[in-house]
Amino acid sequence: MFDLTGKCALITGASGGLGGAIARALYDAGATVGLSGTREAPLRELAAELGERAHVLPCDLSDAEAVTALPKQAAEAMGAVDILVNNAGITRDNLFMRMSDDEWQSVLDVNLSATFRLCKGVMRGMMKARWGRIVNISSVVGSIGNPGQANYAAAKAGMVGMSKSLAHEVATRGITVNAVAPGFIETAMTAKLTDDQRAGLLQQVPAGRMGAPEEIAAAVLYLASPEAAYTTGATLHVNGGMAML
Amino acid sequence: MSDIPDRVRKIVVEHLGVEEDKVTESASFIDDLGADSLDTVELVMAFEEEFGIEIPDDAAETIQTFGDAVKFIKEAS
Numbered sequence: 670m671f672d673l674t675g676k677c678a679l680i681t682g683a684s685g686g687l688g689g690a691i692a693r694a695l696y697d698a699g700a701t702v703g704l705s706g707t708r709e710a711p712l713r714e715l716a717a718e719l720g721e722r723a724h725v726l727p728c729d730l731s732d733a734e735a736v737t738a739l740p741k742q743a744a745e746a747m748g749a750v751d752i753l754v755n756n757a758g759i760t761r762d763n764l765f766m767r768m769s770d771d772e773w774q775s776v777l778d779v780n781l782s783a784t785f786r787l788c789k790g791v792m793r794g795m796m797k798a799r800w801g802r803i804v805n806i807s808s809v810v811g812s813i814g815n816p817g818q819a820n821y822a823a824a825k826a827g828m829v830g831m832s833k834s835l836a837h838e839v840a841t842r843g844i845t846v847n848a849v850a851p852g853f854i855e856t857a858m859t860a861k862l863t864d865d866q867r868a869g870l871l872q873q874v875p876a877g878r879m880g881a882p883e884e885i886a887a888a889v890l891y892l893a894s895p896e897a898a899y900t901t902g903a904t905l906h907v908n909g910g911m912a913m914l
Numbered sequence: 915m916s917d918i919p920d921r922v923r924k925i926v927v928e929h930l931g932v933e934e935d936k937v938t939e940s941a942s943f944i945d946d947l948g949a950d951s952l953d954t955v956e957l958v959m960a961f962e963e964e965f966g967i968e969i970p971d972d973a974a975e976t977i978q979t980f981g982d983a984v985k986f987i988k989e990a991s
Binding site: 793796838839912 | 952955956959
């Protein structure tokens with residue numbers, strides 16, 4: 670089940686914990702993977718660890734021109750982009766009353782606008798191929814909000830609305846567009862939490878623990894697979910039960 | 915140059931699955947040939963590739979009929 674042999678997947682934020690796990694899962698299922706991220710060294714490490722079907726495609730997602738060029742570079746390196754996983758994300762947390770325009774805009778740029786541009790950039794190839802899988806990594810915060818994260822929550826909720834609209838438009842072409850909304854996962858992003866914050870958060874999680882990156886990767890693998898052809902416009906919530914949506 | 919209408923017609927016939935004689939000068943892709951809005955985007959993509967030209971989005975919106983397409987491509991190529 671879930672054989673991606675012959676498929677080429679572009680994964681953003683592959684230098685992070687979540688992106689790395691996603692890349693590994695798709696690679697292990699047989700896909701050729703394009704690893705994108707801002708920091709080249711961890712991408713190279715991951716590519717070396719994976720093997721010859723892994724390509725390194727550094728890109729600064731806050732640079733609109735670089736983002737627009739990325740799908741083309743990925744298609745040249747791999748031959749096509751059949752699967753796009755928009756996983757890269759940044760946080761610039763602040764209380765709403767103190768949040769600067771810059772904090773707002775930079776989070777919207779990287780998390781939402783880059784997702785828009787990348788989806789647009791891969792669409793032509795997917796339309797011609799009559800096959801495509803887009804998986805946008807949203808967040809539980811996009812559904813339930815989080816104090817200090819108005820910018821992040823807005824971007825993550827925006828990804829879901831965008832995914833649904835695009836899913837409507839391209840469904841007849843064999844292209845699915847879905848979102849995965851992780852809850853609290855053990856990554857560098859959540860490693861910044863204090864012990865008190867962590868304990869408080871876990872009280873809200875019926876599973877009583879944080880999720881592992883591999884548990885998000887498994888959801889992405891399903892949505893990227895041929896078996897998920899009839900699943901589109903969906904948001905798969907992987908959050909240990911903290912929000913049963 | 916003179917074969918542009920034939921090449922455009924071939925793309926339209928193949929993509930929309932319509933009879934060749936339906937693809938007249940004034941035939942509207944959407945109103946007469948059964949295209950939906952995404953089909954028109956795909957037609958423009960196919961024209962770009964066939965003729966090696968770039969059709970910007972604002973120009974693409976003005977290409978509503980077979981005649982519009984032929985005229986635009988003649989001017990662009």
